Amino acid sequence: MSWLAISPDSHFSIANIPFGIITTSSDATKRPAIAIGDYALDLKAFASAGGFEDSPEIQKHATVWSKESLNAFAALGRPFHRLVREYLQSVFGADTKIPQVLKDNEQLKQAALFKRAEIRNHMPLVVGDYTDFYAGKNHAYNIGVLFRGPANALQPNYTHLPVAYHGRASSVVVSGTPIRRPWGQILKDPKAEPKVPVLSPCEKLDLELEMGMFICRENQLGNPIPIAEADDYVFGYVLMNDWSARDIQAWEYVPLGPFTAKNLGTTVSAWVVLADALEGSKTAGIANDNTLLPYLEEKTKENCLDIHLEVDLTTSNGDKSTISKSNSKHLLWSWPQMIAHHTITGCNLRPGDLLGSGTITGDTPGSEGSILEQTQGGKKAIQLRGGEERMFLQDGDTLTIRGWAGQEGALIGFGEVTGTIQPALPLF
Amino acid sequence: MSWLAISPDSHFSIANIPFGIITTSSDATKRPAIAIGDYALDLKAFASAGGFEDSPEIQKHATVWSKESLNAFAALGRPFHRLVREYLQSVFGADTKIPQVLKDNEQLKQAALFKRAEIRNHMPLVVGDYTDFYAGKNHAYNIGVLFRGPANALQPNYTHLPVAYHGRASSVVVSGTPIRRPWGQILKDPKAEPKVPVLSPCEKLDLELEMGMFICRENQLGNPIPIAEADDYVFGYVLMNDWSARDIQAWEYVPLGPFTAKNLGTTVSAWVVLADALEGSKTAGIANDNTLLPYLEEKTKENCLDIHLEVDLTTSNGDKSTISKSNSKHLLWSWPQMIAHHTITGCNLRPGDLLGSGTITGDTPGSEGSILEQTQGGKKAIQLRGGEERMFLQDGDTLTIRGWAGQEGALIGFGEVTGTIQPALPLF
Numbered sequence: 118m119s120w121l122a123i124s125p126d127s128h129f130s131i132a133n134i135p136f137g138i139i140t141t142s143s144d145a146t147k148r149p150a151i152a153i154g155d156y157a158l159d160l161k162a163f164a165s166a167g168g169f170e171d172s173p174e175i176q177k178h179a180t181v182w183s184k185e186s187l188n189a190f191a192a193l194g195r196p197f198h199r200l201v202r203e204y205l206q207s208v209f210g211a212d213t214k215i216p217q218v219l220k221d222n223e224q225l226k227q228a229a230l231f232k233r234a235e236i237r238n239h240m241p242l243v244v245g246d247y248t249d250f251y252a253g254k255n256h257a258y259n260i261g262v263l264f265r266g267p268a269n270a271l272q273p274n275y276t277h278l279p280v281a282y283h284g285r286a287s288s289v290v291v292s293g294t295p296i297r298r299p300w301g302q303i304l305k306d307p308k309a310e311p312k313v314p315v316l317s318p319c320e321k322l323d324l325e326l327e328m329g330m331f332i333c334r335e336n337q338l339g340n341p342i343p344i345a346e347a348d349d350y351v352f353g354y355v356l357m358n359d360w361s362a363r364d365i366q367a368w369e370y371v372p373l374g375p376f377t378a379k380n381l382g383t384t385v386s387a388w389v390v391l392a393d394a395l396e397g398s399k400t401a402g403i404a405n406d407n408t409l410l411p412y413l414e415e416k417t418k419e420n421c422l423d424i425h426l427e428v429d430l431t432t433s434n435g436d437k438s439t440i441s442k443s444n445s446k447h448l449l450w451s452w453p454q455m456i457a458h459h460t461i462t463g464c465n466l467r468p469g470d471l472l473g474s475g476t477i478t479g480d481t482p483g484s485e486g487s488i489l490e491q492t493q494g495g496k497k498a499i500q501l502r503g504g505e506e507r508m509f510l511q512d513g514d515t516l517t518i519r520g521w522a523g524q525e526g527a528l529i530g531f532g533e534v535t536g537t538i539q540p541a542l543p544l545f
Numbered sequence: 546m547s548w549l550a551i552s553p554d555s556h557f558s559i560a561n562i563p564f565g566i567i568t569t570s571s572d573a574t575k576r577p578a579i580a581i582g583d584y585a586l587d588l589k590a591f592a593s594a595g596g597f598e599d600s601p602e603i604q605k606h607a608t609v610w611s612k613e614s615l616n617a618f619a620a621l622g623r624p625f626h627r628l629v630r631e632y633l634q635s636v637f638g639a640d641t642k643i644p645q646v647l648k649d650n651e652q653l654k655q656a657a658l659f660k661r662a663e664i665r666n667h668m669p670l671v672v673g674d675y676t677d678f679y680a681g682k683n684h685a686y687n688i689g690v691l692f693r694g695p696a697n698a699l700q701p702n703y704t705h706l707p708v709a710y711h712g713r714a715s716s717v718v719v720s721g722t723p724i725r726r727p728w729g730q731i732l733k734d735p736k737a738e739p740k741v742p743v744l745s746p747c748e749k750l751d752l753e754l755e756m757g758m759f760i761c762r763e764n765q766l767g768n769p770i771p772i773a774e775a776d777d778y779v780f781g782y783v784l785m786n787d788w789s790a791r792d793i794q795a796w797e798y799v800p801l802g803p804f805t806a807k808n809l810g811t812t813v814s815a816w817v818v819l820a821d822a823l824e825g826s827k828t829a830g831i832a833n834d835n836t837l838l839p840y841l842e843e844k845t846k847e848n849c850l851d852i853h854l855e856v857d858l859t860t861s862n863g864d865k866s867t868i869s870k871s872n873s874k875h876l877l878w879s880w881p882q883m884i885a886h887h888t889i890t891g892c893n894l895r896p897g898d899l900l901g902s903g904t905i906t907g908d909t910p911g912s913e914g915s916i917l918e919q920t921q922g923g924k925k926a927i928q929l930r931g932g933e934e935r936m937f938l939q940d941g942d943t944l945t946i947r948g949w950a951g952q953e954g955a956l957i958g959f960g961e962v963t964g965t966i967q968p969a970l971p972l973f
Contacts, residue, residue, distance in 0.1 A: 297767030339725030374802025
């Protein structure tokens with residue numbers, strides 16, 4: 118419990134303490150902050166007023182609070198993140214032993230504690246490389262059926278290694294950034310010969326419900342990360358919407374994978390939930406019957422995050438429908454397994470690198486992580502409140518993903534990741 | 546001609562003036578330099594001694610010469626690069642009108658002009674995103690035959706759009722960096738059922754002979770770059786070796802493309818040859834019989850760089866064999882076409898982004914850009930000087946790519962890109 122009034126249904130309970138980058142109307146300098154209840158604590162202002170002086174170890178690294186991204190903080194490693202989170206929990210605790218720091222310090226509250234409605238969020242980290250995995254087995258199967266038929270839906274490698282591809286880092290944007298409907302090459306009639314594409318605005322714009330994970334530690338090129346050490350490389354997690362142009366993807370993706378169909382934008386939530394905050398929210402993922410190669414073997418089956426996920430579609434006239442409910446446990450591979458595989462040939466990870474889980478689809482109708490799956494490839498429209506229906510996203514639609522772990526009063530949530538579809542630009 | 550003695554066979558004639566990042570034994574600070582003849586001119590030392598004072602326009606941006614990468618210089622745009630190159634050509638010209646700047650300035654020569662053998666090169670730019678195209682049609686066909694048979698060697702999209710995939714930026718390294726033989730998942734017998742991979746050091750380590758191109762200008766997310774403006778986004782070119790683990794690649798690449806088989810290292814040459822330096826070295830690439838969509842149409846067919854390329858393999862006992870001779874004109878797509886396609890769905894490029902051409906294989910035996918092609922998929926060994934032969938790369942092998950345009954006395958060359966294979970590490 119905190120001395121600060123926090124609603125029991127807040128994603129940002131004192132058990133959470135997620136980190137982000139903010140600006141305010143009075144100060145356009147990007148700076149680190151945490152979310153707590155309906156507030157954001159500006160860590161630059163907090164640190165410069167001596168807020169961390171009761172912890173000499175944190176104080177030693179005070180420069181990280183004046184950076185414009187969380188990369189420097191992330192690079193200090195998990196023991197340091199833990200120290201800062203626990204210190205801030207002690208500052209906000211109802212029985213705080215250091216009330217003079219903030220609780221009884223009206224001046225610092227005025228200077229550093231902002232209503233979240235008054236701040237603006239920015240990308241929490243500068244993304245070095247972005248890798249998107251494909252660990253959502255139900256999704257991979259459903260998409261495989263649509264693209265290649267049931268016999269070849271999952272390739273023989275799928276249960277032996279976490280399939281992934283390199284994504285585009287430059288087009289990763291923070292929640293709230295509008296998404297422009299793209300133009301692209303589309304094969305309107307896949308059965309006609311010869312196959313001649315047209316240039317057209319995307320007609321099959323889709324979402325992908327994913328979790329993202331930011332890396333906090335570097336390994337040297339040529340040196341794989343042992344799976345037992347992989348947890349040390351995890352800074353924290355975000356919700357992610359990997360917008361996808363399905364018609365463009367279907368034509369371009371052979372033989373080297375998706376390219377322009379995916380680099381139109383990938384949206385992440387603004388607040389990074391630290392790895393430590395989710396240590397108590399682990400469960401078993403999708404079972405893998407294979408004997409895994411030792412570099413992918415973990416001591417526990419409880420290696421998957423248990424995070425409830427929901428997707429809302431809000432039409433331009435304001436009607437909101439929840440179109441999917443899923444959970445981040447519907448993955449075949451854990452984050453440590455993804456890290457171990459990513460680096461097995463020696464690939465170097467760096468603080469700020471972003472790994473995506475792949476689309477998370479559950480095992481029941483209504484848990485699909487993409488519209489393509491939910492409409493069975495554009496066959497069965499989604500019925501929305503207000504009477505509209507959707508085969509794919511329309512201009513003006515707003516997609517909102519929410520996610521949280523834990524119980525009321527101590528929720529560890531991500532807030533929302535949202536994006537609104539803007540109409541295609543006139544081309545040139 | 547220059548007052549500096551430059552050998553007629555130097556890649557770094559006064560017609561070239563390529564840019565890189567260096568350190569010296571007396572100063573470990575990374576800083577910009579140009580290569581000329583057997584020398585490197587330290588631009589930080591040159592600028593701080595007033596070397597650019599005869600050009601007020603260059604002088605205005607003097608801070609770029611104290612950066613540790615060329616990104617800031619690149620971001621100033623092509624007209625600025627042109628100005629600097631022409632100014633430095635006037636400084637080094639035999640009939641220089643400003644001899645007091647360097648020619649007659651022994652003190653500055655001592656401080657800023659280093660024998661290249663005495664300097665160390667570093668990555669010329671910080672790579673934001675790295676995209677690898679697949680524009681070498683002969684290579685794509687040869688590899689397609691090996692992976693999928695002649696009927697499906699080239700996919701229907703191949704001649705309609707420049708196929709590409711997102712590569713790994715963190716593992717792009719400068720010439721001379723050793724390359725560690727990777728471990729990875731390999732399917733030893735692709736015909737056995739069930740398909741069960743093993744973890745093994747790569748047994749099919751290969752090179753890929755490519756050109757690389759660095760971006761110098763930013764476009765906003767959601768705004769495609771018109772092909773007529775694409776040239777303005779080109780900073781310059783490098784040679785590239787996109788090391789590839791063929792056995793790992795064959796198992797992992799479906800359905801999302803290569804991943805760990807390619808993120809073990811990508812080597813680029815140290816000196817970036819400016820786009821302007823190669824304006825006179827254009828020729829027609831591989832003809833494309835398709836009617837292209839307008840966003841890919843160019844005014845000229847002479848849209849391909851005419852750069853002679855060679856690959857040497859040097860064994861650990863020092864025997865050197867030239868195993869391939871090719872030319873960068875063996876591409877189906879030009880750099881402006883790659884830029885136009887990369888951004889058609891709105892992807893934002895940033896200064897420092899690296900685009901690869903894809904492997905460049907000519908149309909005659911001995912012009913293959915990979916060992917996989919030259920050995921016809923591991924069937925016909927390459928005979929080396931000294932009596933050894935190769936199906937794939939062995940530990941201790943050094944690969945060297947050279948490339949140049951122009952004529953003796955005015956060569957516009959890239960120097961070399963080299964890498965030596967180190968044995969696999971013991972795993973964990």
